[in-house]
Amino acid sequence: MNKKLEFQRLQDAEMKTAAQSFYTKMQRRRTVRDFSDQSVPAEVIRNALLCAGTAPSGANMQPWHFAVTTDPKIKIGIKDAAEAEEKTFYTQRAPEAWLDALAPLGTDEHKPFLSTAPVLIGVFLKKFTYTEDGKRLKNYYPYESVGIACGLLISALHHSGLATLTHTPSPMAFLNQAFARPKTERPYLLLVVGYPEENCQVPAIEKLPFEDIVSVVGEQTQEYFK
Ligand code: IYR
Numbered sequence: 001m002n003k004k005l006e007f008q009r010l011q012d013a014e015m016k017t018a019a020q021s022f023y024t025k026m027q028r029r030r031t032v033r034d035f036s037d038q039s040v041p042a043e044v045i046r047n048a049l050l051c052a053g054t055a056p057s058g059a060n061m062q063p064w065h066f067a068v069t070t071d072p073k074i075k076i077g078i079k080d081a082a083e084a085e086e087k088t089f090y091t092q093r094a095p096e097a098w099l100d101a102l103a104p105l106g107t108d109e110h111k112p113f114l115s116t117a118p119v120l121i122g123v124f125l126k127k128f129t130y131t132e133d134g135k136r137l138k139n140y141y142p143y144e145s146v147g148i149a150c151g152l153l154i155s156a157l158h159h160s161g162l163a164t165l166t167h168t169p170s171p172m173a174f175l176n177q178a179f180a181r182p183k184t185e186r187p188y189l190l191l192v193v194g195y196p197e198e199n200c201q202v203p204a205i206e207k208l209p210f211e212d213i214v215s216v217v218g219e220q221t222q223e224y225f226k
Contacts, residue, residue: 027207029158031165033107034197035117039070044160045119052153053141056138061129064149064188067122067179072115074178076191079114081174082167086111089170104203113165117194122175122184123150156176157193163200165192 008162015034027160039109057063064078071074083116086109090099125146129137157164167190175187 010151015147030202032196032200032202033113033165034162034200035113035192035194036193036197037118039118040162044162045180048114048153048156048160052149055145055149056154060175061127061139063142064146065124065126065181065185067124067181069120070118075115075120078120078178079111080081081178082111082114082169083109085169085171086119113213114193117192119193121191121193122187123143123191124181125188126185128184162193163196
C-alpha cells in the first residue's frame with residue numbers, strides 16, 4: 001500500500017536562494033480591500049484551489065470544501081447578506097475594544113469588494129465525512145487542517161500575482177445558502193480574490209521581527225543560528 005517517496009533534494013546554494021526568494025515574495029503579500037473588477041484567468045484559480053487541496057490534514061481526511069463563484073448575482077447576494085451582518089456588528093455587537101483594534105484598518109459595514117472583485121471563494125469545514133454507504137466518519141483536527149489549506153490557497157494566489165482579502169463576516173451562516181452547501185459544512189472563511197484597484201492603499205502595518213516571534217532554544221541551537 002505504501003510507495004516510495006520521490007523527494008526533490010536541492011543543493012545547499014539552491015536551497016538558500018529558494019528560501020530567500022520565497023520569503024521576499026511572501027513579504028510583499030498584503031491584504032487588500034479595494035479590488036478592480038478586472039477578471040482573472042480561471043486556470044490560475046483552479047491551480048490555486050488544487051494547491052490548497054494538497055494541504056496536510058488529520059488522517060488525510062481533507063476536511064475542506066471550496067465553493068467558488070464569479071457570478072454577479074451570487075456575489076451581490078453575498079454582499080447584501082454580509083453587509084447586513086456587519087451593520088449589527090459595527091453598531092451593536094462589537095465591544096469598544098474590538099472597534100479600537102479595527103480602527104487602524106479603517107473597516108466599516110460597507111463591503112463593496114464583495115461584488116467588485118471577480119472571484120469569491122467560500123471555504124467550508126467538514127467535521128465529518130459522509131461515505132457513499134451512509135457512514136459518518138470523524139474528521140481529525142479539522143480546524144487546523146482547513147487553516148493550513150487556507151494558508152496554501154492564499155500563498156498560491158499571491159504567488160500567481162493575485163491579491164486576496166481574508167474576510168470573515170460574523171456570523172456567516174448565510175454562506176451555506178449563498179454557495180448551496182449543506183448545513184453539515186461550517187463556513188470557515190470567505191476569500192476575496194482579484195487585482196487591487198489602481199490606486200489601492202493599504203494600512204502601514206508591520207510584521208514582528210524574528211526575535212519577537214521565534215525563541216531559539218538550547219545552546220547548540222543558538223550556535224546553529226549564529
Ligand atoms: N468582520 C468585520 C470586522 C473585522 C474583524 C477583524 I478581527 C478584522 O481583521 C477585520 C475586520 C469586517 O470585515 O469589517
